[in-house]
Amino acid sequence: xxxxxxxxxxxRFGGVQAVDxxxxxxxxxxxxxxxxxxxxxxxxxxxxxxxxxTPDSGQIRYRGRRIxxxxxxxxxxxxxxxxxxxxxxxxxxxxxxxxxMAFKDHPGETLLGGFFGGWRGVEQQHLQRxxxxxxxxGIRHREDVPAGNLSYGQQxxxxxxxxxxLGTDLFLLDEPMAGVNPAMRRxxxxxxxxxxxxxxxxxxxxxxxxxxxxxxxxxxxxxxGHVIADGTPAEVRDNARVVExxxxxxxxxxxxxxxxxxxx
Numbered sequence: 001x002x003x004x005x006x007x008x009x010x011x012r013f014g015g016v017q018a019v020d021x022x023x024x025x026x027x028x029x030x031x032x033x034x035x036x037x038x039x040x041x042x043x044x045x046x047x048x049x050x051x052x053x054t055p056d057s058g059q060i061r062y063r064g065r066r067i068x069x070x071x072x073x074x075x076x077x078x079x080x081x082x083x084x085x086x087x088x089x090x091x092x093x094x095x096x097x098x099x100x101m102a103f104k105d106h107p108g109e110t111l112l113g114g115f116f117g118g119w120r121g122v123e124q125q126h127l128q129r130x131x132x133x134x135x136x137x138g139i140r141h142r143e144d145v146p147a148g149n150l151s152y153g154q155q156x157x158x159x160x161x162x163x164x165x166l167g168t169d170l171f172l173l174d175e176p177m178a179g180v181n182p183a184m185r186r187x188x189x190x191x192x193x194x195x196x197x198x199x200x201x202x203x204x205x206x207x208x209x210x211x212x213x214x215x216x217x218x219x220x221x222x223x224x225g226h227v228i229a230d231g232t233p234a235e236v237r238d239n240a241r242v243v244e245x246x247x248x249x250x251x252x253x254x255x256x257x258x259x260x261x262x263x264x
Contacts, residue, residue, distance in 0.1 A: 009058035036222035081168030091148025102165035153184030
């Protein structure tokens with residue numbers, strides 16, 4: 001059974017049909033790339049899956065249950081987490097405290113937790129877990145540094161660590177490789193591989209086609225909000241509609257006799 005399913009999802013902004021009959025699925029344990037030209041609707045699809053937008057029609061199901069129309073915090077608690085094109089850490093808080101805030105069930109969130117004082121032990125557990133996550137993503141040595149003072153790549157690693165802290169099973173990564181140097185790209189790629197071995201699932205928007213072709217089991221291609229291809233990297237690479245969408249020209253079929261000769 002699919003972990004995530006989009007079924008004929010549509011949303012319009014004024015006169016623009018941003019997502020138009022979008023249908024695809026992601027199986028548990030897969031890495032699926034979501035690609036397309038600028039303006040194809042990729043980030044809008046992420047916003048629909050994570051509850052920042054509500055579709056005009058269609059259904060979105062996670063583990064077989066509808067989540068379309070649910071608020072973002074409810075969807076996140078079910079195991080769907082995301083990163084953003086523009087990093088959304090808390091810049092004046094330390095890297096460590098950014099992670100501590102992400103954990104569920106802080107005792108002070110409830111009246112009983114505040115009265116009965118079990119908070120110290122739980123907060124110590126959260127601190128320990130935060131440090132374990134910083135070890136995992138490779139920024140433990142920066143735990144006391146305000147998030148806004150981390151390098152751009154380290155801020156991306158911190159954002160992914162925050163998503164892990166939420167207890168996420170399905171990671172939606174929005175352009176994780178944008179703006180990072182080759183060494184940080186390697187770290188991010190290794191982190192994705194480590195999380196996948198732990199059973200995590202990924203849907204990744206990325207403009208770096210070399211990266212997305214190399215990391216993905218399957219690729220979904222959007223154009224004007226439509227799914228125009230869904231297949232293995234090799235199948236998508238050779239798809240004439242994908243080539244046309246990216247290059248703006250129809251791909252020539254070398255077997256077409258009308259394209260041969262000096263006058264072609």
